[in-house]
Amino acid sequence: MLWYKSWLDTRWRFLIGFVLLAIMAGGIVASYNVSRSLLPALASRPLDTSTTAGRLLREAIQVQQTYRGFVWVQWFRQNLLETGTLFAILLGSGGVVSTSRGGLFTLSLPASRRDWMLTRAATGLGEFFVLATVPSLALPILSPIVGQHYSVVDLVAHGVCFFVAAAVFYSLAFLLSTIFQDVWRPLGIAVGIACVIALVEGLLDVKGLFHVMSGYDYFTSRSVPWLGLMFSGAASAAFLYGAVVNVVRKDF
Amino acid sequence: MSDPLAIEISDLRKRYPGGVEALRGLTLQVPTGSIFGFLGRNGAGKTTTIKVLLGMTHPTSGRALVFGLSTEDAVASVAIRRRAGFVSEDKDLYDAMTVHDIIRFTAGFYPKWRSDLETRYLRSFELPLARKVKQLSHGTRTKLALLLALCRGADLLVLDEPMSGLDPAISEEVLQALVRHVADEHATVFLSSHQLADIDQIADHVAIIERGRAVVCGSLEDIRDGHRRIQIVFEGDAPALSFRTPGVIRTRRDGRVLTVFASGAADAISAEAQTFNPVSVDVTALTLKEIFLESVNASVNAEN
Amino acid sequence: MIFRPNPSLGVPIYLQLMEQVKHAVETGALRAGEQLPGIRPLAEELVINPNTVAKAYRELEHEGVIELRHGAGAFVSAGAARTRKLADRVRVARPIMSAAVEKLRAKGLSDEEIRRLFEAELAGLTKAGAQHE
Numbered sequence: 001m002l003w004y005k006s007w008l009d010t011r012w013r014f015l016i017g018f019v020l021l022a023i024m025a026g027g028i029v030a031s032y033n034v035s036r037s038l039l040p041a042l043a044s045r046p047l048d049t050s051t052t053a054g055r056l057l058r059e060a061i062q063v064q065q066t067y068r069g070f071v072w073v074q075w076f077r078q079n080l081l082e083t084g085t086l087f088a089i090l091l092g093s094g095g096v097v098s099t100s101r102g103g104l105f106t107l108s109l110p111a112s113r114r115d116w117m118l119t120r121a122a123t124g125l126g127e128f129f130v131l132a133t134v135p136s137l138a139l140p141i142l143s144p145i146v147g148q149h150y151s152v153v154d155l156v157a158h159g160v161c162f163f164v165a166a167a168v169f170y171s172l173a174f175l176l177s178t179i180f181q182d183v184w185r186p187l188g189i190a191v192g193i194a195c196v197i198a199l200v201e202g203l204l205d206v207k208g209l210f211h212v213m214s215g216y217d218y219f220t221s222r223s224v225p226w227l228g229l230m231f232s233g234a235a236s237a238a239f240l241y242g243a244v245v246n247v248v249r250k251d252f
Numbered sequence: 253m254s255d256p257l258a259i260e261i262s263d264l265r266k267r268y269p270g271g272v273e274a275l276r277g278l279t280l281q282v283p284t285g286s287i288f289g290f291l292g293r294n295g296a297g298k299t300t301t302i303k304v305l306l307g308m309t310h311p312t313s314g315r316a317l318v319f320g321l322s323t324e325d326a327v328a329s330v331a332i333r334r335r336a337g338f339v340s341e342d343k344d345l346y347d348a349m350t351v352h353d354i355i356r357f358t359a360g361f362y363p364k365w366r367s368d369l370e371t372r373y374l375r376s377f378e379l380p381l382a383r384k385v386k387q388l389s390h391g392t393r394t395k396l397a398l399l400l401a402l403c404r405g406a407d408l409l410v411l412d413e414p415m416s417g418l419d420p421a422i423s424e425e426v427l428q429a430l431v432r433h434v435a436d437e438h439a440t441v442f443l444s445s446h447q448l449a450d451i452d453q454i455a456d457h458v459a460i461i462e463r464g465r466a467v468v469c470g471s472l473e474d475i476r477d478g479h480r481r482i483q484i485v486f487e488g489d490a491p492a493l494s495f496r497t498p499g500v501i502r503t504r505r506d507g508r509v510l511t512v513f514a515s516g517a518a519d520a521i522s523a524e525a526q527t528f529n530p531v532s533v534d535v536t537a538l539t540l541k542e543i544f545l546e547s548v549n550a551s552v553n554a555e556n
Numbered sequence: 557m558i559f560r561p562n563p564s565l566g567v568p569i570y571l572q573l574m575e576q577v578k579h580a581v582e583t584g585a586l587r588a589g590e591q592l593p594g595i596r597p598l599a600e601e602l603v604i605n606p607n608t609v610a611k612a613y614r615e616l617e618h619e620g621v622i623e624l625r626h627g628a629g630a631f632v633s634a635g636a637a638r639t640r641k642l643a644d645r646v647r648v649a650r651p652i653m654s655a656a657v658e659k660l661r662a663k664g665l666s667d668e669e670i671r672r673l674f675e676a677e678l679a680g681l682t683k684a685g686a687q688h689e
Contacts, residue, residue: 001357001360001361004357004360005357101344101345101346101347102344102345102346102347103344104308104338104340104342104344105340105344105345105346107306107307108306108308108333108336108337108338108340109333109358109361110330110331110333110334110361110362111330111361112326112327112329112330113326114326248326249310251268251303251308251309251310252303252308252309285607286607424603427603428600428603431599431600431603431604431605431606432600434605434606435595435596435599435600435606436596449563452563452569453563453569453603453604453605454603454604454605455605456605456607456608473568473570476568480679534676535676535679535680536672536675536676536679537567537675537679540563
């Protein structure tokens with residue numbers, strides 16, 4: 001019954017995220033032909049590479065000359081990254097035993113708080129894993145339609161990088177939901193932190209969480225960013241543990 | 253294997269961060285099979301006590317045992333909730349579920365779920381199965397919460413102000429269901445309430461809590477027998493007397509009349525009163541309401 | 557036949573129940589050998605604590621008004637003499653009561669004052685009675 005309740009609480013976010021990401025993945029594949037025709041025109045335009053923006057743009061154009069590069073830039077570095085992170089935060093928010101409607105009823109049932117929390121954490125994480133990996137299957141499946149091929153090995157590697165790194169945001173939202181009573185503050189704070197990290201990484205060229213998430217190291221040199229993944233895993237575990245401890249100790 | 257005491261609370265204290273002391277050494281015992289009325293003013297600590305019993309709030313110190321199990325032990329607390337039904341003050345339920353769904357959901361947690369009780373109460377409470385919980389009227393919602401508590405086959409029912417906001421007809425339905433459950437299932441009922449008339453009607457034990465402490469606790473009959481109003485009339489203005497006999501809650505002077513409210517030893521106090529040469533000494537019974545008001549006020553005055 | 561006791565009267569519910577049973581016996585509504593409602597069904601019907609009903613029945617048995625037959629239920633005691641004695645007592649008491657009430661009314665007491673005096677006497681007597689037990 002604990003699993004069922006967790007599913008009831010998260011299912012709409014999961015289903016909407018799944019459909020959205022699946023459509024986006026399909027859209028990426030579908031847009032390849034369009035971008036392929038645009039790219040040469042863009043590549044030939046003069047660009048001021050002395051600015052960071054200019055340099056990045058030139059780099060992006062060059063990388064997207066290949067299909068693999070195109071998919072990486074559009075999907076793993078941008079769309080999946082942004083939308084996926086958002087849904088990681090959404091799935092982690094909401095609270096399990098909230099003081100809003102139903103909280104005391106939940107607590108009156110013969111299940112420990114620890115079991116409630118662990119079940120909810122696992123359910124949300126499992127759902128996020130599906131979001132992080134399954135819609136991406138559209139890539140190897142649909143690519144032949146535009147005459148391209150996307151390697152499943154690449155898919156798996158990028159999927160793992162994305163899932164483990166983005167799970168940090170899931171866990172953060174989960175923890176924040178045990179600190180704040182309402183549903184908006186954990187959401188807002190987690191999104192805010194994500195934006196700040198993204199800004200810092202982008203502007204100061206720091207190789208941080210989003211760097212790991214996009215699988216940059218794997219894309220450029222096929223080396224899995226083990227250290228980054230380990231730190232991410234540790235951070236997620238710490239956040240989730242903190243969340244459980246918070247709720248177990250709390251007075252309702 | 254049944255304990256003589258369904259609930260045993262010893263010197264329970266709860267201090268919230270910020271300094272508010274909700275419970276300041278509460279001690280009470282609830283005998284198994286009794287209907288126990290838990291009375292007190294708003295903010296006296298009733299809800300906090302109930303939450304401690306069900307493991308929803310952690311006490312600062314002291315001990316609470318339900319069925320002999322400690323409420324602070326996580327495993328024991330789950331065991332307690334397997335045998336106890338709860339109705340919160342706000343009738344907290346899952347608003348988004350339908351009546352049918354929440355019943356089936358709750359039933360899933362209790363291997364000893366009583367389908368016979370479920371059928372009976374669905375019919376007598378007239379609960380609309382397909383309607384969402386949030387659409388139910390207050391009275392119907394209360395009845396649903398009660399059904400969910402009763403059908404667990406609970407040995408103990410804990411209810412926080414169950415009768416609040418109910419019209420007399422539904423109120424009577426609730427009381428009837430409680431009496432029936434106690435009679436048929438040999439369950440214990442622990443309910444906090446402001447409706448003294450209801451407590452008078454069905455409770456056999458009572459505790460009055462004031463500012464986090466029990467000021468009265470025991471069988472309702474003993475409490476009623478012990479509490480007396482002793483009216484002493486004097487020839488002239490009533491003197492300000494202090495009685496050596498214990499049991500005086502408070503005294504009130506009004507012209508030639510000295511009124512003594514006693515929690516016990518009314519005869520001894522009357523005898524002592526006679527030594528002051530009054531015109532008359534008159535002993536009358538107190539209603540539960542008067543006992544409540546006097547006990548609570550005395551406690552307030554004692555603190556100030 | 558047995559109607560709801562009034563908790564706010566200041567008289568314990570079990571005493572009210574006992575009075576009702578005795579009154580029913582006196583008026584003939586309950587006859588010797590007839591069965592009383594079971595403790596649990598009666599408690600459910602009157603919506604009062606089953607222990608209260610049990611206590612009333614025990615006291616009634618103690619006073620010899622009813623018999624509790626194990627497994628079978630509660631029955632009004634056999635003995636028309638007993639029943640008649642109760643009815644006799646009531647018959648004798650009634651004129652005493654009317655006379656007293658008339659006298660007090662003549663002295664200018666209101667019915668409310670008479671009632672309070674009466675209850676005070678009873679409360680005092682109950683305590684005294686318990687002492688002599």
